[in-house]
Amino acid sequence: MMGAMTAGARTTGGSGAGQPAQEPGRVWAHVGQPFAERDYDVVIVGAGRMGAACALFLRRLAPALRLLLVERGGLPNEDGATILAPGVWTALDVPPGREAEAHWTRANLLGDPTARPCPLLSLHAEEGPGRVPTPHLLARFPQAAPLLDPRALPWAELDGEAATYRPGAVALACGQGAVRAGADLLLNTQAGLTPGGVCLERLTLTNTHQIVTHETHELRAGRVIMATGAEGPHAAEHDLGVPTAHGRAYRQFPRLNTPSGDETPVLRAGGLTLRPLHGGFTVVPPLHHRDPHGYVPTGGRLTGVPVGLRRETLEDLIGLMDALPPLATGALEVGRSLADVPGAWLALPGGRVDAPPTHQPLTDSVHLLLGGPHADTLGLAVAYDLAATVAGVETRPWAGQEG
Incomplete structure (x- = not known):
C-alpha cells in the first residue's frame, strides 16, 4: 500500500508555481525500520477515517507543526469500525442545525473515487410527512421490488441526495494525503497515553499473530x-483517570446474497439498512442501546440452531422477515459462530445511539475524537473542526452555507 515510502526517505517535490516545495513525511511500517524520534508537536493515535482525516486537515491548516499519525495495524486497518462502516451518506441522518457540515462532508466524499450518488428509500408501515405510496417509488426503482412487500411497507420516503462510499478508502486516501503533506506515519504500533506524551509499543507479527519483535519508546507530544x-x-479512563459519558456497542454486518446492481437504491426499514455492495447487500442492523461494560457478544439461536448473529440482531431480522422476504431465505448469511459474521465495536458519543460524532478535550493537551453511528454523514466535518481547533483557526469552510 505505502511500502514505497520508507523511513528517512523524504523527496522534495514542487507544490505549484510560487509555492514552497513540500517534503513528504516518513513511514515506518515495521520494527526493522529504526525509529529514533523523541518529540512531536501533535500525535494522532488511530488512522481510521476520523484520525487520518484529522491528520490531513491539520497538515493543511498548520503545516509548521510536526505531526505523527500512529496506527496499530496497517493503512487502512482491516479490523475495526472504519473498514466495516456502512458508508451511507443520507440527509435523513442529519441532526437539526448540522446541515451545512453534513453537506460539506458529502461534497468531500464525492471527491473520492469509491463514492457515488445512490438514492435511498426509507420504507414505513404508517403514512407520514414526505411519504408517498411505496408502489409509486418502486415504479422508479424496479430493482428494489424483489426485496420488499409493499403491503407490509405501503409508504416510502425518497432521499435523492444520498450517496455511498467506502470508509476504508477514505481512511487510506486521507492517510496517504497526510503523508504527502508532511505527516509522519508509524504503523503496527500500539500507543498508550503518558504524562506529556505517549508510550509506543512497536510490534512485528508472524502470520499466526505471534510477536517476534517488540520495541518500546517514550515520545513527548x-x-x-x-x-x-x-x-x-x-x-481516557485507564491511562489518564478521566471518566467520560461515552459508551460503545457491538454491531454486526451480515450479508444478504440477493442480487444488486449499479441502479439499486439503498433501502431502510424498521431501522435496518440494506446497502448494495459487491453484487449483494450489506445488512446494517439498528442500534438499540449501549452495551454494558464487560459485555462479550455471543451468537443467538434460530429454530434452536446456534448461529453467528447476536440475539438482538437476530430478533430485528426476524421481525422484518415479512416486510423484507429475502431475509427469510438462505440468501441471508447467519454463520455458525460469531466469528463468521463481520462485526466491530462502535463508539457511542455520550452513550447515545443517535448522537453525532464529536470531539472533546480530556486535559489541556489530550483530545478525544469519536465517530459513532453518524460518522458516515458528519465524520469528516467533525475531524476538520478538531484540526482547526488545534491549529487555532476560527473559520470553518461550511460557515454561512445553507443547509
Missing part, C-alpha cells in the same frame, strides 16, 4: 489526539 474509536473512552 505537545498535543495528543485519541482517535481510536470505541477504545478511546476506555483509554
Whole structure:
C-alpha cells in the first residue's frame, strides 16, 4: 500500500508555481525500520477515517507543526469500525442545525473515487410527512421490488441526495494525503497515553499473530489526539483517570446474497439498512442501546440452531422477515459462530445511539475524537473542526452555507 515510502526517505517535490516545495513525511511500517524520534508537536493515535482525516486537515491548516499519525495495524486497518462502516451518506441522518457540515462532508466524499450518488428509500408501515405510496417509488426503482412487500411497507420516503462510499478508502486516501503533506506515519504500533506524551509499543507479527519483535519508546507530544474509536473512552479512563459519558456497542454486518446492481437504491426499514455492495447487500442492523461494560457478544439461536448473529440482531431480522422476504431465505448469511459474521465495536458519543460524532478535550493537551453511528454523514466535518481547533483557526469552510 505505502511500502514505497520508507523511513528517512523524504523527496522534495514542487507544490505549484510560487509555492514552497513540500517534503513528504516518513513511514515506518515495521520494527526493522529504526525509529529514533523523541518529540512531536501533535500525535494522532488511530488512522481510521476520523484520525487520518484529522491528520490531513491539520497538515493543511498548520503545516509548521510536526505531526505523527500512529496506527496499530496497517493503512487502512482491516479490523475495526472504519473498514466495516456502512458508508451511507443520507440527509435523513442529519441532526437539526448540522446541515451545512453534513453537506460539506458529502461534497468531500464525492471527491473520492469509491463514492457515488445512490438514492435511498426509507420504507414505513404508517403514512407520514414526505411519504408517498411505496408502489409509486418502486415504479422508479424496479430493482428494489424483489426485496420488499409493499403491503407490509405501503409508504416510502425518497432521499435523492444520498450517496455511498467506502470508509476504508477514505481512511487510506486521507492517510496517504497526510503523508504527502508532511505527516509522519508509524504503523503496527500500539500507543498508550503518558504524562506529556505517549508510550509506543512497536510490534512485528508472524502470520499466526505471534510477536517476534517488540520495541518500546517514550515520545513527548505537545498535543495528543485519541482517535481510536470505541477504545478511546476506555483509554481516557485507564491511562489518564478521566471518566467520560461515552459508551460503545457491538454491531454486526451480515450479508444478504440477493442480487444488486449499479441502479439499486439503498433501502431502510424498521431501522435496518440494506446497502448494495459487491453484487449483494450489506445488512446494517439498528442500534438499540449501549452495551454494558464487560459485555462479550455471543451468537443467538434460530429454530434452536446456534448461529453467528447476536440475539438482538437476530430478533430485528426476524421481525422484518415479512416486510423484507429475502431475509427469510438462505440468501441471508447467519454463520455458525460469531466469528463468521463481520462485526466491530462502535463508539457511542455520550452513550447515545443517535448522537453525532464529536470531539472533546480530556486535559489541556489530550483530545478525544469519536465517530459513532453518524460518522458516515458528519465524520469528516467533525475531524476538520478538531484540526482547526488545534491549529487555532476560527473559520470553518461550511460557515454561512445553507443547509
